[in-house]
Amino acid sequence: MVGELAGNYSTVVLMFGFAMAAMAPALVISRMVSPRKKSNPVKFLPMECGQVPTGEGRTHFMMQYYPYILMFVVFDVMAIFLYAWGSALLEIPKIATLPMMGFLAIMFGAMAFALYQSGRRRIW
Amino acid sequence: MSAIAPNFKLSEFIKSLLDNIFWVVLLVVLIGLPAIMMILFVIEMPVINGDLLTPFLALTWLADPSRILPVVKAFMATDIFKVMAFPGFGFAALIAAGTIFVERKMMAKLQLRVGPFYCGKVEGILQLMGDGLKLISKEIIIPAKADKPIFWAAPVLFVATAAAFVAFIPVAPGWVVADVELGLLGVFAVIGFFPIVTILSAWSANSKFPFIGGIRALFQMVSFEIPLILSLLGVVMLTGSLNLSEIAASQSSFPWIVFLPIGAIVFFITMLAELERIPFDLPEAESEIVAGWLTELSGMMYGLVQLGTYLKLYAFAGLFVVLFLGGWNGPMVVPPFPAELLEGVEMGPVTVGPFPGLPLFDQEMLNGALWFVLKTVAVIFFIILPRGVFPRIRVDMLLNLGWTKLIGLAFVNIFIALGLLYAGVLGPGGLQ
Numbered sequence: 001m002v003g004e005l006a007g008n009y010s011t012v013v014l015m016f017g018f019a020m021a022a023m024a025p026a027l028v029i030s031r032m033v034s035p036r037k038k039s040n041p042v043k044f045l046p047m048e049c050g051q052v053p054t055g056e057g058r059t060h061f062m063m064q065y066y067p068y069i070l071m072f073v074v075f076d077v078m079a080i081f082l083y084a085w086g087s088a089l090l091e092i093p094k095i096a097t098l099p100m101m102g103f104l105a106i107m108f109g110a111m112a113f114a115l116y117q118s119g120r121r122r123i124w
Numbered sequence: 125m126s127a128i129a130p131n132f133k134l135s136e137f138i139k140s141l142l143d144n145i146f147w148v149v150l151l152v153v154l155i156g157l158p159a160i161m162m163i164l165f166v167i168e169m170p171v172i173n174g175d176l177l178t179p180f181l182a183l184t185w186l187a188d189p190s191r192i193l194p195v196v197k198a199f200m201a202t203d204i205f206k207v208m209a210f211p212g213f214g215f216a217a218l219i220a221a222g223t224i225f226v227e228r229k230m231m232a233k234l235q236l237r238v239g240p241f242y243c244g245k246v247e248g249i250l251q252l253m254g255d256g257l258k259l260i261s262k263e264i265i266i267p268a269k270a271d272k273p274i275f276w277a278a279p280v281l282f283v284a285t286a287a288a289f290v291a292f293i294p295v296a297p298g299w300v301v302a303d304v305e306l307g308l309l310g311v312f313a314v315i316g317f318f319p320i321v322t323i324l325s326a327w328s329a330n331s332k333f334p335f336i337g338g339i340r341a342l343f344q345m346v347s348f349e350i351p352l353i354l355s356l357l358g359v360v361m362l363t364g365s366l367n368l369s370e371i372a373a374s375q376s377s378f379p380w381i382v383f384l385p386i387g388a389i390v391f392f393i394t395m396l397a398e399l400e401r402i403p404f405d406l407p408e409a410e411s412e413i414v415a416g417w418l419t420e421l422s423g424m425m426y427g428l429v430q431l432g433t434y435l436k437l438y439a440f441a442g443l444f445v446v447l448f449l450g451g452w453n454g455p456m457v458v459p460p461f462p463a464e465l466l467e468g469v470e471m472g473p474v475t476v477g478p479f480p481g482l483p484l485f486d487q488e489m490l491n492g493a494l495w496f497v498l499k500t501v502a503v504i505f506f507i508i509l510p511r512g513v514f515p516r517i518r519v520d521m522l523l524n525l526g527w528t529k530l531i532g533l534a535f536v537n538i539f540i541a542l543g544l545l546y547a548g549v550l551g552p553g554g555l556q
Contacts, residue, residue, distance in 0.1 A: 011302040012291045012310065015207050019287030022213065023280050023428055026260065030424035034263045044268040046331030047419050057269070057330035061339055068347050068523055075531075079353040082538075083309065083366070086357045090364035094546065104535075115528060 071114050078107055197484055203301075211295040213287055219500070220434035225252050227508045234512035255427075262423035270420070271328035278325035279421065279428035285317045286435035293442035294369045296452050296492030307368040308360065311443065312353055315398065318436070319345040322407070322417055325429075329420040337416025340519065341400065341407035347526045348397040354534035355390040358541035359447050362550050368443075372451025379450035383544055387537035388448045390530050392506075395440045397526065399433070401507060403514040404522060441503040442496070449499050452492030460487060 046053050085100050169177045185191045199205055206212050225240070229247070232239025244250025266275060292311050294300035304310055319342045326338020360366060362383070363374045381388045397404040408416035421429055445451060461483050485493075517525075544550045 005305070008304045009302060009310065011203055011207065012288050012304075012314075014203065015212055015291035015301055016284045016288040018207050019213060019284040020280050023283045023431075026424050026428060027264075027276065027280065030260045030262070030264060033261050034423060036263060041268075043265065046267045046269075046329070047333060047414060048331075049414070053332070057267075057332050057335055058327060059332070059335070061335065068343070068527060071527070072346050072350065075350045076353075079350060079357075080309075082354070082357055083360060086361040086538075087364065087366050089361045089542075089545065097542070097546075108535075111531075 071111070074110070075107075193484075200484065206299070206301045207291070211293070211299045212290060212301045215295070216287070216290040216435050216438050217431065219438045219497075219504075220431060221252055223434050223437060223504055223508070224430070225249070227511070230508065231512055259424050259427040264423040264425060267329055267331055267420050269330045271330065274324055274328035275420075276425075278321060278328065279425045279432070281321045282318075282325070282432040283428050283435065285314060285321055286432040286439065288317075289314045289439040290435055290442075292368060293439055294372055294446060294451060295442075295496050296489045297369070297373070299489060299493070300369055303369055304367070306366045308356065308366045308371075311368075312349075315345075315349065315352070318398070325421070326417040331420050333414045333419040334417045336413050337407045337409075337419065340409075340413075341417055343519070344397055344400070344404060344406060344522060347523055348394045348530075351390055351526055351530035351534050352394040352398065354531060355387045355394065355537060356447060357534075358384045358387045358537045361538070361541045361545060368446050372446045372453070375450040376453050379448060379453075381448040383550065384448070384537055384541060386533055386540065388444075390533050390537065391444060391448070393530060394526075395444065396507065396510065397522070399437055399440060399507065401437075402511045403517050405516060406519055406522065409516060437504065437507060438500070441500045441507060444503050445496060445499040449503070452496045454491065454495035454498075456487070456491050458487055458491040458494065 042052070046057055081103075082100075089097075164179065171177070175181060200210070208214055228251070229239045231237075240248030240251035242248060243254045266272060289311065291301040292304075292307050292314070294303070302310070322341040322345070323338045326334040326341070329335070359371060359380050362380065363371045365371060365374070400407050406416075408418060410416075413419070418426060418429060
């Protein structure tokens with residue numbers, strides 16, 4: 001049962017694998033056809049508009065909009081819960097929508113609070 | 125002509141070509157043919173109509189259309205054909221290639237330029253092929269301290285993820301690569317892979333501009349995923365199904381954009397953001413951060429990312445068509461097949477045909493594919509149009525737009541769908 005359900009998705013994996021198998025030769029052929037000259041070491045430096053780069057490329061980058069990422073974690077789960085409700089909406093009785101409205105009200109309150117806090121940049 | 129390839133000599137080029145042909149023929153004759161014979165000796169060949177199926181017999185059958193056409197038709201029903209050619213990779217790559225060319229020409233017209241013009245004599249129609257040849261013959265430069273395996277794998281993974289997205293899009297009734305029960309959730313899962321591939325590529329390059337671009341792409345794709353998911357909930361509520369084929373079939377009398385225009389607009393805007401197109405092209409902002417997360421990709425790696433981007437564009441446009449514009453539904457415009465084709469034609473004393481399996485596609489499929497392609501091309505046109513019209517917006521404006529306005533409108537859309545359902549306009553007992 002579960003295997004059958006998962007087996008339906010095998011064509012997606014097949015498509016994924018086919019694209020990889022069809023496109024990887026393009027890189028291999030390109031590597032075979034194209035010239036490879038190690039003329040000077042500057043050529044292999046990271047691009048920095050002509051300057052010789054200083055420091056590491058992978059630095060700690062300031063994520064100024066961090067609260068949005070925190071909100072994403074909550075809202076992604078909420079959106080999928082809403083799908084579980086929405087796809088069964090035609091079968092369930094109308095009274096079953098009321099708890100969902102309560103859930104949405106709580107989420108709206110939380111979202112308004114989070115957006116209000118994200119406006120106050122100083123605390124992040 | 126300046127010295128593009130100063131050591132090039134036509135005679136040596138032809139000589140090297142002939143050399144290669146010689147070696148291929150030699151290897152095939154000495155190794156390939158004996159290997160085939162040895163394999164055929166071991167395999168027990170089937171007996172068909174009293175004849176032992178030898179390779180020569182198989183080759184003679186190839187010339188007989190009444191024998192080969194059913195084989196072709198049976199092959200077209202297999203998964204492998206669907207993955208490789210029609211609703212899958214080949215079809216999508218063809219539309220992607222067309223999109224690249226049309227976009228370049230259209231941008232040129234909008235900016236009062238000519239665009240690709242010389243390659244292929246007629247309006248630069250072969251420009252794309254020339255670009256492909258150029259890209260494949262360019263040297264791939266990898267930054268010195270890059271994480272090489274991941275850096276090599278990232279463009280291929282990007283194309284493969286876009287192809288997996290294409291797999292969910294139904295083109296005509298029954299013509300879809302992956303006809304799964306939870307198709308829309310599968311689409312969301314695949315969309316969730318794009319930021320991962322982007323950030324992998326950006327992180328492994330060990331360079332500053334790709335890193336900043338990758339972080340921006342992560343922000344943008346992640347924060348627009350919520351309005352994307354919520355704006356499609358209205359369609360799912362009215363349809364009661366997550367299967368994309370069923371959603372497309374449910375719009376036989378009217379497309380959902382008639383009742384859920386707000387959801388369609390929100391989905392279109394999030395689509396632009398997920399595709400990193402102007403006005404949301406912050407991850408590739410060429411005036412600020414060189415080329416964003418594509419900075420260190422050179423040669424064919426860049427070509428692959430470009431192909432993946434346009435495959436993704438086709439897949440998003442197809443998703444919009446399936447969810448809001450009615451998918452393959454449309455008035456029947458394909459004329460019915462002539463009766464001679466289906467029943468055979470009398471030519472004097474003999475009756476020719478009907479050839480078994482000759483209408484390779486039925487009428488509904490041709491009509492559906494035609495309408496789907498027409499609508500998809502129209503949506504692609506509206507996706508590439510803002511590139512010539514709008515400026516780029518700031519990152520705080522982008523996040524503010526996504527988190528406050530688009531999510532609010534998506535909830536308005538959900539309540540509209542709920543109201544339509546509970547007022548009895550749509551759903552069981554309603555219009556449909």
